[in-house]
Amino acid sequence: MKTQMPDHWPSTLGPVICVVGARPNFMKMAPILRAFAAHQPAIPTLLLHTGQHYDRDMNDKLFEDLRLPHPDINLEVGSGSHAVQTAEVMRRFEPVVDDKKPSCVLVVGDVNSTLACTLVAVKKGIPVVHVEAGLRSYDRAMPEEINRVLTDQVADRLYTTERSAADNLTREGIAAERIRFVGNVMIDSLLSNRSFARSPADCLQAAGVDPALIQGAQGFGIVTMHRPSNVDHADILASLLGVLREISESIPLVFALHPRTKSNIERFGLGNLIDQTKMIMLPPQGYLEMLGLMANARIVLTDSGGLQEETTALGVPCLTMRENTERPITVEQGTNTMVGRNLDSIRHHAAEILAGRGKSGRVPENWDGQTSQRIAADLATWLIERHNRN
The missing domain is CATH 3.40.50.2000 (Glycogen Phosphorylase B;)
Structure with a gap:
């Protein structure tokens, strides 16, 4: 009753x-x-x-x-x-x-x-x-x-x-x-706020970066890394920055730089692996800034859980640099591919996405x-x- x-x-x-x-x-x-x-x-x-x-x-x-x-x-x-x-x-x-x-x-x-x-x-x-x-x-x-x-x-x-x-x-x-x-309530937020999202050019200008760096025909990618398993060990962080630098030769990458990652790049002396004209370092971004960047990106490389969901909802190909995910539906139905810290896998799947062969996926039920x-x-x-x- x-x-x-x-x-x-x-x-x-x-x-x-x-x-x-x-x-x-x-x-x-x-x-x-x-x-x-x-x-x-x-x-x-x-x-x-x-x-x-x-x-x-x-x-x-x-x-x-x-x-x-x-x-x-x-x-x-x-x-x-x-x-x-x-x-x-x-x-x-x-x-x-x-x-x-x-x-x-x-x-x-x-x-x-x-x-x-x-x-x-x-x-x-x-x-x-x-x-x-x-x-x-x-x-x-x-x-x-x-x-x-x-x-x-x-x-x-x-x-x-x-x-x-x-x-x-x-x-x-x-x-x-x-x-x-x-x-998924995260998608409630995404859909209700998408019309308020900041433009990528505004995000770069606010950080004192020339928007022309991401306005070429090839578009741009987004990177976020913050998990200890990826950023707390010098050799792992160096290898990931190295493969990201390779990818940035094909498409400029915008890093929303987590304080932990920034600190470890400095602590381990890895700044030489970053080409500032192609690997654009931004401070942590607000929600509307990040939403605008993701919605306009051609590729997202991340170790975040939430970004796996948001890229699936936005239809943006995502490479997750983790060995596992608590959000398997983003892989099974969405745009997410698990690449771990396997450099060859990261290179291969990034090349596939940039060649237009990334996962299109679909938005999950509800x-x-x-x-x-x-x-x-x-x-x-x-x-x-x-x-x-x-």
């Missing part, structure tokens, strides 16, 4: 605490908050920023670009080791839960804040909702994989981006009634810009049914 939605949210049913901690969380949470506000009745929320990653200038810009309200609560945890950061988020989050008495805690993705807030909520008897559940790289050396697995085990409602995620969860003993396939609305409708029904039973 279909639950009858009340005209107003029950006064005895607390708000949904929506947790963000690092940059990818913002892109996922912005459309969710808009969908919650637009739902009838509106779902009351509190936006909590743990402060796990915090750069004041970039933080303010992200909130502005994504039309995201400023947080109701900021725990201001800051950086630290995984143990210290997780423990500090838990310590500061617990009194918030005690004070606000939420109907549930909604977490997204796989950062330390996701696991930390999940553990606090579960031990307090507060339901946990995990958006982007069931993704698996099966690489336990990745801290994100540990966060994903543990969060999914104790979450009460698990929203998945692709159907194969339910198979992963079922194998781990998670009951089917806890799982809902809804689609990556349609409506995922947040599906989450809002299901979550409201689920919470009100729980409330009525109690």
Whole structure:
């Protein structure tokens, strides 16, 4: 029997605490908050920023670009080791839960804040909702994989981006009634913001770089690298920079340079591998800047998880410099090809793409810009049914 939605949210049913901690969380949470506000009745929320990653200038810009309200609560945890950061988020989050008495805690993705807030909520008897559940790289050396697995085990409602995620969860003993396939909220953000994206020329000009460097007939490519396995070892970083320099002889490459990568290039003395006229180094880019660059690129080379999804949605060929991916649908259906750190594979697939033989792919099921609305409708029904039973 279909639950009858009340005209107003029950006064005895607390708000949904929506947790963000690092940059990818913002892109996922912005459309969710808009969908919650637009739902009838509106779902009351509190936006909590743990402060796990915090750069004041970039933080303010992200909130502005994504039309995201400023947080109701900021725990201001800051950086630290995984143990210290997780423990500090838990310590500061617990009194918030005690004070606000939420109907549930909604977490997204796989950062330390996701696991930390999940553990606090579960031990307090507060339901946990995990958006982007069931993704698996099966690489336990990745801290994100540990966060994903543990969060999914104790979450009460698990929203998945692709159907194969339910198979992963079922194998781990998670009951089917806890799982809902809804689609990808990252694509909600991408589609709602594409018309606001900055032009590549504007991105270069803002960094003091001549846009003429990327305005030739051959177009340009995008590079992002930040994972420790790629940038923390001098020999690996040198080999990757070397093959990227080779590719830049055919097409200029724009690097959105992560601070960790920049620091290691300097620390290892690898600046000589970079031809600044063909390998264009930009500072970290805002969301709308990165969206504009990706949408206009001929090729993307990355080790990011989110970019694998976004390039698939944009139809831009992507080479992922990792040995595994937690987003296999981008390979099976999308434009993504896994090349690892195999230099011959990177060369070969880049040449194929630049010759016009890259993967065209297709947009996966439910990556349609409506995922947040599906989450809002299901979550409201689920919470009100729980409330009525109690």
